[in-house]
Amino acid sequence: MKITRVESIPIRYPLREPIADATHDLAVYELAVVRIHTDDGLVGHGFAPALQGGVEIVAQLTQTMLAPMLVGRDPFHVRGLWDEMFWQTQILGRTGANRIAMSGVDIALWDLNARALGVPLWALLGGTGATRIPLYSTNAGWLSFPQDVMIEKMLAVLAQGFHGVKMKIGSPDPRADLRRVAAVREAIGPDVPLMVDINIHWDLSTALRYGPKLDQFDIDWLEEPMNQHDVKGHAQLQALMQAPILVGENLTSVTVFRDFFEQRALRLAQPDVTRLGGVTRWLDVAALARANGIRVVPACWDTMQVSVHLAAATPEVHLMEHLDWTAEIFEERLQIESGWLTVPTGPGVGCTVREDVLERYRVR
Ligand SMILES: [Mg+2]
Structure with a gap:
């Protein structure tokens, strides 16, 4: 061919x-x-x-x-x-x-x-045997939503069965951000996984001062707290926090992931199949994560259509992100039910626009 x-x-x-x-x-x-x-x-x-x-x-x-x-x-x-x-x-x-x-x-x-x-991509890569992947939802947690609207949307996605919610902070006022996280934790209760994403927006001093305060809300991870190239800064912050730091959707090489792993600057890896160079490099990062005992949460902005195959071929993946930006553009519709994404069985990746x-x- x-x-x-x-x-x-x-x-x-x-x-x-x-x-x-x-x-x-x-x-x-x-x-x-x-x-x-x-x-x-x-x-x-x-x-x-x-x-x-x-x-x-x-x-x-x-x-x-x-x-x-x-x-x-x-x-x-x-x-x-x-x-x-x-x-x-x-x-x-x-x-x-x-x-x-x-x-x-x-x-x-x-x-x-x-x-x-x-065969489906996951079968070509070697499947884990998973037939469905649990999803957490990002659709409800945008920084642009007023707090009451955000909480209402979060409760709605949780009622649908999603396995946790992510919220965005990193506004100009970190104290207001902390109050927003407190309000969400109060509204969703103590047992629902809650992830907090700064989208690389804090500087080091803000991250070191306010990052550890998030531990009081028992968050499941702190995502991209600062400049994605500051490995040492992430290592400093991770040493101060109980919650895992998750980094990766803005890392574009295996080498940088290696530095994060070696310096214990993250505890969850978030390789992005469309930033790293596709399936080939994503698999390399997943292998490196395995060697370092680190779990993997694929970045999906919104690349679920591909990431579901990677998740179904990577034992380190226990959870995937749900966004709905590409839900209707592909011929092959992903099946989501009660917060579970069905692993597709058709040939290829299934991303025919x-x-x-x-x-x-x-x-x-
Ligand atoms: Mg993010």
Whole structure:
């Protein structure tokens, strides 16, 4: 089987409801839709989100820097192709748009290979045997929601059966943030898992001062408290806190994860399949996490469609995030019932963006 053509199509569509955290203010969602065509007639589907106006750059990068080197190649040489894509693009940087573009292509290659074999991606990777994955919900906890609205939404998702809620803080007033966390803990009760996400927004002094105060609310993890490159700062904070620090959705290399593990700067790893360079590098980080005795919570912003396969092939994953930003754009609808996500059994990844969505929301 040989690759004959690679497409990357930018699409942009409105979210059902605008949201904000400490770092992002989003009314629209954007992703580059990747399609890899072959001489066998099979098509591999991948995608890569790039928010806040970045999606055209990602699609352009794929078309001009990655597509020409992929045509004529065997998609089963996916690890070799990953290394070639890396060297092809590294002059522009080893993170950001390059890595997001590579991620979309890498996902499409794995999708293609799994389709060629007629198995779901998790089976190609080696499944854990899990048939469903518990979900926690992020949909209710946005910083832009007034406190009473947020709590009402949280109680609603918990009533649906979700296995915990995440809330966003990192406002200009950390004391107000603590009061908001206290109100949520009071409303949901002592036994419901509660995660708190700063979205890399605190500086070191704020993190060291206010991070440990979150322990009184028995949070299940503190997510991305500060600059994702400050490994030493995270190690300092983790040493002061009982709650695990979770980091990863903004880490773009295995090397940085290695430093976090070695310095005990996190206790939960959150590798992101669309920031690291796709399935290939995600698996490398998961293996490193295993070697360090660290559990993995896949980042999903919103990449559940791929992450569910990774979760079903990684014993270190016990929980996944639920967002609903891409729930309706794929031909293959994920099944969610009472807070459980069913592991799909169809061939490939199952991230075929619907033709009518492509037609309607394509950036021209
Ligand atoms: Mg986060």
